[in-house]
Amino acid sequence: MNKWKQRIEKMLTQHLELPSDVILELPRITTIGQIHAYIENHKGLILFSESELRLRMKDGYLRITGEKFVLKMMLPEEILLEGKIKELAFIEA
């Protein structure tokens, strides 16, 4: 059942050209060089420290590591991260 849903969603994005982040409930991550990362559509914060940010996604989580992290703005489902970003990793559960 779940696989069916996934296939339909993929088809919708490919054939109807709908934005994939909305349909697939995936995070949209915008980075400005190393200094900013703007993450939309995340599913919650798991961990935040000066050097690491972990955000829950639909399957697994997103891990951003770096230095001097500050959460410039927190809105429901949106986070603006500031600092020196070194690494961005998708970790599947």
Place this chain on the structure above:
Amino acid sequence: MKHTQDIFFTGSVKIEVTGHHPELFFDLCAREGITVWNVIKINETRCVGYVRLRDISAIKRLRRQTVYKLSFLSRKGFPFLIQRVLRKKPFMAGLFLSILFVMFLSNVVWDIEVENVPPEIEAKIIEKLDEYGIHRGAIKFTIGTPSDIQQRLLDDLPELLWVGVTEKGTTYQLEAVEKTIVEEPEQPGPRNLVAAKKGVIVDMFVAKGLPLVKVNDLVTPGQVLVSGNLNEEKTEEEQDDDKEKNAKPKNNVAAEGEVIAETWYEVETTVPMKANYQTLTGENETKFHLQIGKLRIPVWGFKKVDYEHVYKETTSKPLYFLHWTLPISIVEEKWNEQASYNEKRSREKAREEAVKQATKQLRSELGKDAEIAFQKVLHERIESGKVKLTLYFKAKEDITKIQPISQGD
């Protein structure tokens, strides 16, 4: 970023969250729709961030459901700034005093401008204004309204034809027009003097012209009394000698003179047998109120006034702040004691009153030069508490009326 643009005005608070994984509390806030910004993790158990002042109660409510400890570190923004300023007493006192001072200055006469007037009249006007208490530095609400000033100036300075007083903020602008002495009117054209009323002539004084009537003549309205045509008699004698008459220059003058005649008048008056009238006894009490909106605060005159009948005069003077009229005004109430009189007149008294009244009425009709003498009561009747009288008067007055002679050209 737009979300935090107005925080200066709404105020923001720096909060510190202590506990295991403190950042999760901020996440909880964000999920509840509370904007959080500048979140920094200091160490494993402490995390600081900024929230809006208006969200504080919601955050406190959220915290109660969790195990985190919350402390408020600093407050920023306009609401706190005001709070801080309000706490500084000397500063507030100074501010209040300065507002009072500006208010005082807004209610002071700063300048008086007199325009369109020759210097000597200007000096007179300023002198008069000084007398009324209108000068630089005078408090404005001790001064009457512009129309009052206008009237007083006109009454006191007969050489003024018109005065316009306008109050422009703290400046009084006066415009005045001087009376110009009217030149002797142009030589009047030829004219006759005719009778305006029926009467018997008692006295005549003719300065110019040919009198056609004599003393003790009875004249009717329209009758020529003094003719402006000096040839009139001759033309009667030499009617056939038309040529000669035409050759002569026309001998017309402007007749001038006074013809005093005795005239008669019937005047009807009604006098009530009962009279009711009120006078002020002269006793009065002045009260001052400060009126703010609809609220009235007594300032002066707390005494209870125990007059039986009161005639109240109220004048309200608004206060100004710069050029705005404040909703505050000073209300002056003058309570005058009033006494009412009831008088019952006897028939004789009523008649006397009627004669007085009728004489007054006739005097206003005939002018002050006429001589009026009461003759007798023609008719008298009492009707619903009033005495109706028909009075007969004799008067001596000038009955001449000017009638221009048309020159026929």
